[in-house]
Amino acid sequence: MIVTEIPIPAIREVGLLLCGERFEMARLRVDFQEGFADDEVDVRINGRESLHREGVTTKRMLGLAMTSEVEVPADQTVDVEIELPKKHLSKTISLPPSESVYLGVSVSKGELQFTVSPKAFGYA
């Protein structure tokens, strides 16, 4: 699996430079759940690429392909875009400000589906 992650400190520094003041960051966990089969996945936060992975495949035993964590501004609405470029699938969800948010992403019937939870998803 090829992983490219944009360093979080870089985002923080940009935030400080642009706004001139420190702002609170929250943790967004994105769980790639059902329906992934050797997929290339991109995650963008407010238009900026945050995560790129290839070979994402759902482990049927668990209903989970992979989990990832990204930091997002805690005090503003965040647009999270998930894209599967090779399958021409893309979907954006706007998440309200929150200390921690858990986002589940699945591919079902040819579409991306989101599940939002205030607590962590668990798998067994």
Add this chain to the structure above:
Amino acid sequence: MPAPTATPAVQPTGPQSPAASSTTVSGRYEGEMSSPSSGLDFLDLRIDVDKRYANSPVMQRVSGDFYQVNKVSVPGKPPKVSRVYRESWIVDQPEVKSTGGDLQITGTVKYWKGIHPPTKLTIVIGAANPGVTPTCLVTLKRSGGQPVVYNCKKTSDAFRSLNLEIDVCKSVNTPPLLPTFNISDHPIKPPEIPARVLTIEEAYREAGVKVTIRPKNSVVDDSDPEFGTWSDAELHNIMEKYFTQIAGPWPKWEMWGVLAGTYDEPAVGGIMFDAAAAFGSAGKSPERQGFAVFRKHEWFDKLTANAPASAGEAAAVRQFLYTWVHEAGHAFNFLHSWDKNRPEALSWMNYDWRYDSVNGPDSFWSNFLFRFDDEELIHLRHGDRSSVIMGGDPWASGGHLESPPGAEYLAAPPGAMSTVDGDQPVELLIRSKEYFEFMEPVSIELRVRNLFPDLPLTLDTRLNPEYGGVVIYIRRPDGRIVEYTPVMCKLAHPATRQLLPIQPNEEPGPDRYSEEISIGYGRYGFYFDEPGEYYVRALYQGTGDLLIPSNVHRLRVGTPLTRELDRTAQDYFSYEVGMSLCLEGSRSPFLKKGLDLLKEMSERNKESMLGAKLAMTVANSFTYPFYDLEERTGTPGETLKLERTHDADPEAALAATKSAVGVFEKTQQKALNLSYRQLVSQRVDCHVGMDQNEAAVKELSQLHNHLENNGANATVLQQVSNLAGTISNAATPMVRHRLWERVRAHDDLAATTTYEDFSKKVVRGQKTKSKSRKSGSVKAKAADVKGRAKPKRKVTKSARKK
């Protein structure tokens, strides 16, 4: 309720619910066939028509497993009994009525595998009297057949039994190790739910399975500071090391669980890691033997050894119970609810958050009754045995209630999942080399061995499927299981042989018999035409209804080594080549194309095993003359004469396999001993036919050395020596044998004590073969043999021992 103590052993907790009513009939029964033949068959029966246990739903089903009983008489001792599982069946929605105090259950039987005539079931259970076990008479009436009757007795109010062995990692070896959850402890629950305390055993007892947790457990020391999280491979590895039941034949009702720290993916609270890699797991067959629960998952942060003091602590215990029951459910071959198109099932196999995402927060726990759903209960209690038992059908395989949609093509044919319960009298072993080159003819060794230490056994040793006594199943890389069907079907007298008992310190040999079988080509074409992993299994049906399943043997077919080979596959996988291989070489003009290709491929690939094996087939076609019918003239009613179209050409046969000898010599694999022996036997025949006795003896000597270095047993080596001795001391007999039968004929010849015996056996052998010949066999010239000079010295009596 106090949690069980943790060290040194995991203490199993018993059921707390009230016992079932003694007047209920539901539960497990077993008994032997009483009619038409007493004791030949055995039935494991499950009746599910009334409430057998508190909080246990009734599924209105009857199901059963048939076993064949192998009984071997031992003089002066009780017979040795083993059972071979054959197949399972189910009756949906049986009719139940009382008739004069007895209970009668009737219905239509549905078999899980194979084609059967319509069958009606009738069960009559006698009235319950104090102190007397009610009778249970089971009659199965097949359409057009006579009734089959079993006399059964109730053995349990559960439908299945399971032993669960649990080990613990040192880092999490603090109580509670196992869950004990009082449903009343958490405020969120269905209003109507019966109050009770649930453990793993109790949850499964309600489901219909008696789970017994083995009292002793091992502690896995995971204290290495470098060690962080568990991978599937590591979990599978410790299961192989710690599970005391891992050895021995599978499938069986045994399961292993481990309480571990953290999984590689921290979001995972538990996993059944023992499934195929195709499902993202580490397992290899047999599957579904073990699972893990990860104590350091955030689900269990508030887990306490004491009674929960808050909803959070109660939720942690509840989740702990859920995880153990859920993972064990996977080992019973349950998929997740949404994988079965039941995303809203209120079941142990669903995820609470998935249910909540559709129905609202806490909706799962507000409605969940701590049970499996009805379809899961039917699978667990009444499913096809192979699809439920651990180590049976691979996880998520097809053809049963829990299979994922579209997996029906993965269903195994009847008999493919037969297994033995108890001591079996005979071992049927399949082995071969583990890797075959692409297009290399696939052959396996089938070996029968007497397992009794004190009783000789007489068996029919015709192991080739052509004779109908052995059935071979092949699981292809795509998961389909097919039955190998040979091209020919032969009817012959049994070839009985006595296999002697041997003691542990005795030299093996007299207790066993081996035969190499080619299974690459059959009636429906090539069976190993795809690169990938294959599994092979056999069933031996001996005289007296002896039924013995073999081990499951794994082999791999490689990918084409060159582009040229890949292109050749188009021509290779053809009828002409297949039949040429099947007939072990043929000079028929209709198969010329096939033989020509084999010749060309054997020369181009002469340094490889592919080339060596093809060369053997080519050479075989040269070792004897070929007869064909003369051409038709078109005259009505004409009689066509058989005429010799090809002479035997042993020189060409020897030239064809010259390189093959070198290939076998270089390959030091015991699995190739039989094939190499065949090759040399063929070459020896050619040398003998050309009066090159010295060359024949030299090849046998080389073979002897090779076999000795590659694990052949003393009996085999002696046979080779005897043959060399016979050839070097006798004048040349003009005999020809078929490729495979050569080895056995030579074994017989090598065991003779005098030359007269030797020549008589040759003549007799030729007369027998002439009755069942395939194309290419040759009649013996008895006169040539009779006129031979006698050998200068006799073969010793010790050579008789086989």
